[in-house]
Amino acid sequence: MSVETRLAALEQRLRAAEDQLEIIRLVNSYGPLVDSGESQPAAHLWEEGGVYDIGGVGRTRAYDDIAAIYDSPGHRALIHAGCAHMTATPRITVHGDSAEAVAYSFVVLREGDGWKFFRASANHWTLVRTAEGWRIAERYNRVLDGSQASHDTLRRVLRG
Amino acid sequence: MSVETRLAALEQRLRAAEDQLEIIRLVNSYGPLVDSGESQPAAHLWEEGGVYDIGGVGRTRAYDDIAAIYDSPGHRALIHAGCAHMTATPRITVHGDSAEAVAYSFVVLREGDGWKFFRASANHWTLVRTAEGWRIAERYNRVLDGSQASHDTLRRVLRG
Amino acid sequence: MSVETRLAALEQRLRAAEDQLEIIRLVNSYGPLVDSGESQPAAHLWEEGGVYDIGGVGRTRAYDDIAAIYDSPGHRALIHAGCAHMTATPRITVHGDSAEAVAYSFVVLREGDGWKFFRASANHWTLVRTAEGWRIAERYNRVLDGSQASHDTLRRVLRG
Numbered sequence: 001m002s003v004e005t006r007l008a009a010l011e012q013r014l015r016a017a018e019d020q021l022e023i024i025r026l027v028n029s030y031g032p033l034v035d036s037g038e039s040q041p042a043a044h045l046w047e048e049g050g051v052y053d054i055g056g057v058g059r060t061r062a063y064d065d066i067a068a069i070y071d072s073p074g075h076r077a078l079i080h081a082g083c084a085h086m087t088a089t090p091r092i093t094v095h096g097d098s099a100e101a102v103a104y105s106f107v108v109l110r111e112g113d114g115w116k117f118f119r120a121s122a123n124h125w126t127l128v129r130t131a132e133g134w135r136i137a138e139r140y141n142r143v144l145d146g147s148q149a150s151h152d153t154l155r156r157v158l159r160g
Numbered sequence: 161m162s163v164e165t166r167l168a169a170l171e172q173r174l175r176a177a178e179d180q181l182e183i184i185r186l187v188n189s190y191g192p193l194v195d196s197g198e199s200q201p202a203a204h205l206w207e208e209g210g211v212y213d214i215g216g217v218g219r220t221r222a223y224d225d226i227a228a229i230y231d232s233p234g235h236r237a238l239i240h241a242g243c244a245h246m247t248a249t250p251r252i253t254v255h256g257d258s259a260e261a262v263a264y265s266f267v268v269l270r271e272g273d274g275w276k277f278f279r280a281s282a283n284h285w286t287l288v289r290t291a292e293g294w295r296i297a298e299r300y301n302r303v304l305d306g307s308q309a310s311h312d313t314l315r316r317v318l319r320g
Numbered sequence: 321m322s323v324e325t326r327l328a329a330l331e332q333r334l335r336a337a338e339d340q341l342e343i344i345r346l347v348n349s350y351g352p353l354v355d356s357g358e359s360q361p362a363a364h365l366w367e368e369g370g371v372y373d374i375g376g377v378g379r380t381r382a383y384d385d386i387a388a389i390y391d392s393p394g395h396r397a398l399i400h401a402g403c404a405h406m407t408a409t410p411r412i413t414v415h416g417d418s419a420e421a422v423a424y425s426f427v428v429l430r431e432g433d434g435w436k437f438f439r440a441s442a443n444h445w446t447l448v449r450t451a452e453g454w455r456i457a458e459r460y461n462r463v464l465d466g467s468q469a470s471h472d473t474l475r476r477v478l479r480g
Contacts, residue, residue: 108437282352306403315356
């Protein structure tokens with residue numbers, strides 16, 4: 001192979017690896033932001049107009065409607081008690097300038113002298129490459145309650 | 161260094177990084193597949209004849225005997241209740257065309273209006289590079305019950 | 321761009337990706353080491369003199385004072401019961417030869433026939449590149465109890 005061919009192949013493969021690491025980084029920024037009340041930075045993990053479709057709640061859009069979730073009395077009570085919105089490491093598939101990811105998420109909440117699972121969910125993210133880096137176009141979330149909707153969300157790993 | 165030497169070094173280093181990302185991806189595909197009843201795709205994370213050595217259960221082999229675990233009434237009951245087979249991010253060591261990984265895994269199960277830890281384990285995976293990508297040659301799993309076997313499994317991080 | 325420019329860019333970008341993977345690997349080695357009583361290898365994840373600032377406990381230094389934590393009766397009781405010091409995947413920012421990371425950590429402890437959250441914390445690591453690879457210069461840990469200190473620790477994701 002020519003030097004040009006090898007350089008081009010390296011550049012393409014490295015970008016794919018960097019994309020996965022950036023998406024892991026994006027998804028792992030979410031919890032620390034929402035659990036410390038940084039509502040606008042959390043909402044800016046989405047692109048403008050991006051959707052958070054929350055099981056049992058409905059569809060909201062970035063930036064302000066998503067930020068409003070984290071400014072609500074219910075969410076403020078979680079922060080005040082002590083809370084971790086933990087995202088398990090996602091299973092990522094990159095398709096050029098878009099990507100998708102599937103992962104569990106858990107809300108671990110302080111109660112008494114310990115912590116409990118307050119919520120456990122299946123998640124599917126659709127991500128887009130923007131001038132500022134990867135952003136969430138849609139996060140689709142369903143509670144792990146044995147429902148068809150939760151199983152269908154997990155089954156999206158079959159797509160990639 | 162010559163261009164040839166630098167290209168060869170980049171190709172080798174990039175492959176090692178890609179290997180780690182692919183193994184993270186493989187391990188993170190497991191939970192969503194088994195928690196949505198996708199028994200055969202889950203079993204195909206192993207190579208044919210690959211072993212799942214489950215603490216308290218025994219040794220089973222891919223594909224059909226492993227798939228049968230996820231089709232059993234016991235596992236179906238977990239899926240129906242709402243369940244996450246969550247794998248913590250593994251600590252991976254790549255040795256050319258084989259690799260090993262150590263990580264915790266947790267089964268988080270719905271109970272009442274919350275979720276609980278149904279199982280917590282230590283895991284060691286032996287992985288092999290195949291024509292279709294990385295596959296599991298053996299997953300060795302021991303319950304985190306304070307036993308020597310569980311501690312010895314965790315201690316395999318000292319090998320890499 | 322010249323071949324030289326492209327090679328240099330690839331080398332720099334690949335090193336940044338490798339750095340993130342190595343730091344993920346370092347952080348994921350911690351739990352298996354401390355939960356199997358490998359106190360000195362656990363302490364050697366820090367550089368000599370590196371600090372572990374534990375919420376509610378205080379500041380200790382590598383190697384021997386940190387190793388002593390894992391040899392203490394309290395920690396030995398956790399190991400004997402069955403325990404996972406699980407670190408969520410960190411959100412990493414690399415700055416040349418230093419780096420920082422933010423992640424939740426959880427201590428999952430066996431109790432009766434199940435497991436419970438014994439501790440949930442916010443963590444910030446300062447890391448340094450050494451001749452032996454990445455090591456921890458300081459791990460700063462605060463319990464997720466709704467305190468300002470825990471929120472400030474999580475808020476360090478805004479820095480990177």
